[in-house]
Amino acid sequence: MPVKASNRYETAIVALTKAEKRLSVLPILLREKNYAEILRETNAIAELSLKGIMSHVGATPEDDTPLLSAMKESLKTMPDVIQKNFRRIVKVSGTIQKQHTRLSGSQDATKKEASDAMNWGGFLVRMAQGVIKEIDD
DSSP: OOOOHHHHHHHHHHHHHHHHHHHHHHHHHHHTTOHHHHHHHHHHHHHHHHHHHHHHHTOOOOTTSOHHHHHHHTGGGSOHHHHHHHHHHHHHHHHHHHHHHHHHHOOOOOHHHHHHHHHHHHHHHHHHHHHHTTTTO
């Protein structure tokens, strides 16, 4: 049974709101020099942003399908901003995931890694905002 557009939009807004809130905490973590936590939070921000975009366009991947793979399969149905920025979305998301995976093995992270992750998380949230909030504007 297909998900109604209003439910898709509500689900997308919930994911985006969570991503925005997590993003707003990152400068505090940076001041506290909690670089590892910034990498963890940025990984969550990436997932929430991508899930929000996917939900908004009605593409609901199977639980075991990676978000980027599902997004690629649905790329032709994605808004222009996503299609135009897809390579960067893949690169940024992949880098965030690699940092998060590396962090699982060791608890150290550098200020540069944290700063880069904050910028990448901001990019993904802006992409999601551009897709999800365009209806509200």
